[in-house]
Amino acid sequence: MSKIFWYFPSTGHGENHGFQDPLLQYFQGDHENYIAREAIQNAVDARLDYDKPVSVVFEKTAILNSSFPGYSELLDKLHRCLVFVKGQDKAEPFFKSAIALLKGKNLPVLKISDFNTRGLSGSDDDVDGNWHRLVRAAGTSSLKGAGGGSFGIGKGAPIVASALRTVFYSSINDKDELVFQGKARLVSHHDDERDVRQGIGFYGVEGYKALRNDALVPDFFKRSERGTDIYVMGYKTGADWKGKLIKSVLHNFWLAIYNGDLEVSIRDGSELTITKSNLRKYLDDYDAxxxxxxxxxxxxxxxxxxxxxxxxxxxxxxxxxxxxxxxxxxxxxxxxxxxxxxxxxxxxxxxxxxxxxxxxxxxxxxxxxxxxxxxxxxxxxxxxxxxxxxxxxxxxxxxxxxxxxxxxxxxxxxxxxxxYLPDNEEREYLSLTEAEAVDPTELNTDEETGHEIGAEKELASADIETIVRKGIVTTKENKPVGPTPPVGPGNGPSGRATGPEEGTKEGARIKTSAISFRSFVQKGKAGFEYHLAITGREDCEGAIRLVAVGDEGSYPVELKSVAEEKSGTSYDTSESMIKGLSIENGKTLKLIVLLASPKKYALAIENYEG
Structure with a gap:
């Protein structure tokens, strides 16, 4: 009988695999958002019967660590990886944590299942088959045709969400064949003979072949109908994982659900299913x-x-x-x-x-x-x-x-x-990877104006001491910034601009990368009311500066009042700065802002990264 085990091929004196895996770099941070986007997109692309919607189920479950396929072997590999990365800031803590997790009693698992889908066809050696393209290949899509994917990079999203960087795939294909295999993306490490092994390994027959015999597949990983399951082992989850996942589904796939192409269920003790008939209810319930x-x-x-x-x-x-x-x-x-x-x-x-x-x-x-x-x-x-x-x-x-x-x-x-625009109270619904500070010189206008756009202005210099904390950058002035710039064109509705803030909790500037932001305006009794929703990507405290965005750039605004929407709690302001904000990771702070000017503006947060 063939042996089933974890197999990490030799590098053959080639390149080592480090901890910074290029396949995983796109999906760091908001796991629920990326997993929802990638898993659902792949499922919709693999639709089997176009008279029925695709169904995708996200289920949080657990497995006894002793039932983990190839438990002792993978634990040994993690120890070897830890030795190989000793002293590396991010890699060493990761492998220490992974070892501790795998030594525990139970392992959290996110099971992602799709139904009314084709399953993964093809043999281990069929380079054009969907099984090979998803599980074995790198940089290729698991699907052909005019679907959603093209790079095949999305297969990295479930691995990033694993505290072990390990996933298992289970699929019933067009031949009614159950196919099962595990995959881990670790780092290069030494074997007993001091040969350097690759960081990418597989669990299967003779190490690298998928299991295609039902009797060999553990019951926990078996499917009963056509389609595919992905198991994220050691799922990295927070208390609000379910809410984040639902918001990601609503933000990214409401149109597919409304069109009758998709239904999504989330299970965690109880079950919730989003369909065309109840879509509006969930859009309301989850404040989307x-x-x-x-x-x-x-x-x-x-x-x-x-x-x-x-x-x-x-x-x-x-x-x-x-x-x-x-x-x-x-x-x-x-x-x-x-x-x-x-x-x-x-x-x-x-x-x-x-x-x-x-x-x-x-x-x-x-x-x-x-x-x-x-x-x-x-x-x-x-x-x-x-x-x-x-x-x-x-x-x-x-x-x-x-x-x-x-x-x-x-x-x-x-x-x-x-x-600064909404991103689903998510991640990254709007791309942040290439975002820049607003630069008026990059904006166009067909009208002549009385001043030069982007003209340099001389300001007194200031020595700035930068203190970096989690989610914020505090700036302290060692010298005066100088007098307030005079009123004039290009300085916004108030004709004023503010200098660096004092290094207090209230005056610290919050990094814009630590939050997402959206706003809309309504006509109220006191004039235009600006409703802001600020969502934390991490815990952060401090201040933000609001600007008005126009055809010729961004300009400071003078704030009249700022209050929390529900409680009415007021916040201190200084011209265009809102101070004393405290925003938790994954939570949304809703504010109502009144401006000194009666005019209507499009508001944004001034870019600040320290």
Missing amino acids: EDAKFYFEAVTNWTKDFHVELKHLGKVSLYVRKQDNYPSRVMMARKPRMLVAEKQYRSLREPYAAVFICDNDKGNALLRDLEPPAHDKWNRDLADNGKIIMRELDEFIKEKLKSMGEDITSEPQDIPGLAR
């Missing part, structure tokens, strides 16, 4: 305002457009005008998953809109413009990218312009704006 704007645009549009474009083919745009809407367009293609959000200023009235390109030709063109995380369309990623994006932008601008008075000739794709 950003998704609700777009949901209303599709279900109760002011106007809809369906056009055949030269390059992208048939596309649709649904637009709803309403006072408190964010004036943004959600972008989606064939999987009907959120790719990005973009702000256009071609329509004066507030609105929300949804752009959909779900034909095979256009879907393939747009897919080629996406980075591995599938969170934006980058015109520089394909030779025809500029042509494609120009066609898309012109279509949206023209249709928005037709619905009201035009106020600018260009969409305001503001540098760095994605950092």
